[in-house]
Amino acid sequence: MKLIKRMTLFTLVLNASVSFAAEPSVPADSSIHVKADPALKTLIPADILKRGYIVAGTNPNTPPTTFYKEDNKTLAGREIDIMNAVGERLGIAVEWRDTGGFDNIIPGLKTGRYDVALSNINATPTRLKQIDFVGYYNASLLGIISRKDASIAPFKSLQ
Numbered sequence: 001m002k003l004i005k006r007m008t009l010f011t012l013v014l015n016a017s018v019s020f021a022a023e024p025s026v027p028a029d030s031s032i033h034v035k036a037d038p039a040l041k042t043l044i045p046a047d048i049l050k051r052g053y054i055v056a057g058t059n060p061n062t063p064p065t066t067f068y069k070e071d072n073k074t075l076a077g078r079e080i081d082i083m084n085a086v087g088e089r090l091g092i093a094v095e096w097r098d099t100g101g102f103d104n105i106i107p108g109l110k111t112g113r114y115d116v117a118l119s120n121i122n123a124t125p126t127r128l129k130q131i132d133f134v135g136y137y138n139a140s141l142l143g144i145i146s147r148k149d150a151s152i153a154p155f156k157s158l159q
């Protein structure tokens with residue numbers, strides 16, 4: 001019986017230490033770089049300044065917005081570029097975290113696990129009740145293309 005209690009205690013301690021371990025930072029690659037504006041650094045919240053970096057969460061499964069490069073370790077994409085450029089402009093590092101799934105993004109923001117999240121997130125009325133969004137910068141429109149010889153007439157709605 002003592003052995004079972006010890007094994008149970010050992011398992012609980014091991015699980016607790018893993019649960020409280022810091023999430024590893026994920027390397028990211030940016031295709032653009034900007035110069036820092038020292039005046040903007042004063043706008044960064046004090047706790048982030050003290051920490052020395054912004055924690056950014058993403059779900060890297062939506063190329064070209066966020067994805068892992070061929071090495072399957074390094075983040076890249078439009079939203080990675082945007083946030084890294086924001087960090088450079090503010091004069092502070094950005095540390096990326098893989099959220100482990102899209103459903104973890106909003107809870108991660110609400111609990112403070114991430115300071116910011118970029119992952120092809122649309123500003124829906126339900127999400128606007130839970131988190132803040134910056135001005136919408138994604139001007140992409142969906143479209144359907146076909147070969148010229150497919151005889152598909154143009155349309156203006158899906159009705």
